[in-house]
Ligand code: SF4
């Protein structure tokens with residue numbers, strides 16, 4: 001069993017699920033800044049007024065309104081770890097620090113990692129790798145396992161789909177491998193984006209050529225999880241062109257990786 005702990009969020013968010021709302025109006029009644037109003041279409045929040053105090057979510061009887069993101073102190077995280085400890089001691093698990101991007105808060109992360117390390121708790125850090133190399137290598141001194149996202153090798157395509165250059169991400173992966181960190185590379189496989197033969201072969205070549213032992217690779221098929229969250233946030237994105245890769249496509253990817261001496265598994 002792995003306990004997942006997210007660091008302080010860059011921004012709290014209010015989530016609303018219309019299907020769960022019974023229209024009681026409690027959320028609007030308690031809002032200290034009158035940001036919340038009950039309309040025939042459900043509860044509408046004025047984003048300019050809302051301070052994300054969370055009072056509306058506290059009183060919502062059906063969890064139609066929820067807040068995502070919560071601030072934890074190091075001591076509070078250790079309390080959570082203490083409670084979960086019997087479970088992961090039994091199962092050989094540990095704590096995974098994820099986000100967002102936990103390396104956005106390196107001082108906080110290192111403090112918690114050190115504290116967990118002193119208690120002999122296995123520590124995994126889930127990262128996009130889009131951080132300063134010095135920061136990553138400092139965190140590596142207190143981390144037992146990195147779960148490292150690799151999306152694609154093609155720089156132009158990476159920039160188009162993610163908005164950022166992948167040079168730093170690739171350099172950092174190589175730096176971790178050089179350092180001798182334990183790294184599990186995770187590939188979010190998105191139909192129509194990075195499931196074509198060239199993209200898959202490029203990723204397999206890159207991982208196979210990293211220094212150190214051949215790494216296990218996790219393939220995470222796109223499940224369109226983002227759609228549900230966007231709806232809750234009242235946001236819309238054009239995800240129509242993306243699709244979940246089928247089982248034949250997934251098997252093909254596993255076979256390509258095997259050809260490079262890499263064991264790829266689905267999920268993880
Ligand atoms: S989070 Fe606070 S400010 Fe925002 S709508 Fe809810 S009660 Fe009002």
Ligand code: SF4
Nearest residue numbers: 021022024025027060
């Ligand atoms: S408190 Fe919850 S159920 Fe009641 S109106 Fe607000 S969102 Fe809907």
